[in-house]
Amino acid sequence: MKAIRFWAVLGVAGAAVLTYLFATAPAPLTSEASAKPVLSTADALTLLAHENDVTRTLFTKAIVGAGKPQGLKFSEHWADPDVVAGPLPALFLRGVASHLASSEVPLGLFLGSDHPIESSNRFQGRQAEEFQAMRAEPAPRIFTDAASGDVIGMFPDFASAPACVSCHNEHERSAKTDWALNDLMGATTWSYPKDSVTTDEFLAMLKAYRAGVAAVWTAYLAEVDQIPADSRPTVGPRWPSHGFALPDLATLQDSIDELASPRVLDRLVAAAR
Numbered sequence: 279m280k281a282i283r284f285w286a287v288l289g290v291a292g293a294a295v296l297t298y299l300f301a302t303a304p305a306p307l308t309s310e311a312s313a314k315p316v317l318s319t320a321d322a323l324t325l326l327a328h329e330n331d332v333t334r335t336l337f338t339k340a341i342v343g344a345g346k347p348q349g350l351k352f353s354e355h356w357a358d359p360d361v362v363a364g365p366l367p368a369l370f371l372r373g374v375a376s377h378l379a380s381s382e383v384p385l386g387l388f389l390g391s392d393h394p395i396e397s398s399n400r401f402q403g404r405q406a407e408e409f410q411a412m413r414a415e416p417a418p419r420i421f422t423d424a425a426s427g428d429v430i431g432m433f434p435d436f437a438s439a440p441a442c443v444s445c446h447n448e449h450e451r452s453a454k455t456d457w458a459l460n461d462l463m464g465a466t467t468w469s470y471p472k473d474s475v476t477t478d479e480f481l482a483m484l485k486a487y488r489a490g491v492a493a494v495w496t497a498y499l500a501e502v503d504q505i506p507a508d509s510r511p512t513v514g515p516r517w518p519s520h521g522f523a524l525p526d527l528a529t530l531q532d533s534i535d536e537l538a539s540p541r542v543l544d545r546l547v548a549a550a551r
């Protein structure tokens with residue numbers, strides 16, 4: 279008896295689902311339109327590089343630059359359990375890169391140089407050659423890696439703030455000690471295993487990058503939480519330029535959105551034309 283009722287219920291439910299699917303469901307969006315590549319990987323990486331530039335500059339100037347005079351600490355050992363400090367700009371980027379590496383999106387990110395502080399950041403092989411070409415003419419280099427078949431995009435990383443120069447020149451392991459403001463210091467290097475992407479694939483790349491930024495920021499705020507209450511910056515809507523304060527994740531993300539999203543949107547709208 280119970281079995282019959284079960285099948286009857288299943289039959290009615292099944293019919294309802296079929297009616298919905300065939301009679302009333304909107305046309306699926308996953309047909310050709312969203313399966314069609316709309317951006318070359320070169321364009322997609324250029325947009326990600328812009329998002330990364332905005333994030334990196336905001337972090338370097340508005341957090342590290344404005345935060346130090348307020349008493350905020352930043353260290354290359356920020357991830358050690360006994361060091362309570364924020365990440366250096368390069369380590370912020372490294373944190374995002376390692377988050378990307380563990381995500382499902384096959385997007386690689388690396389910050390390298392020909393005169394690195396950290397020797398494992400020295401460009402090798404084809405990337406070293408392309409970086410020399412970038413030294414002669416500081417424009418992005420996009421090419422396909424012969425060995426892996428990946429599309430590689432290298433984007434110039436300039437000494438955009440006095441802190442870049444002083445810290446690198448004074449660092450005990452630096453391979454070069456006469457950097458000057460606006461010098462080409464290195465390149466952010468992205469890789470992706472296909473030469474074009476759909477809108478969905480592009481949004482997945484952007485989402486993975488932003489999730490990495492959120493993860494690093496959350497880890498930093500967790501460190502800040504360990505500072506005794508009487509010497510801890512407030513975390514909320516205010517920035518270090520306003521006082522002894524740090525933006526919470528939503529405030530940081532709003533600012534990045536405001537600075538980076540117009541270009542992404544423009545490009546996607548242009549691609550849809």
Ligand code: HEC
Pocket residue numbers: 338354366367368369372389390391393394395396397399435436437438439441442443445446449463464465
């Ligand atoms: C307070 C110190 C400090 C500041 C400020 C700083 N860096 Fe670095 N940077 C480092 C250290 C330390 C590393 C090596 C980190 C690692 O990979 O372990 C590094 C790594 C890099 C690398 C990768 C190659 C290398 O040297 O290992 C580049 C490129 C770079 N920084 C550029 C910049 C730029 C551009 C700025 C400013 C926007 C900047 N840095 C600000 C300390 C600093």
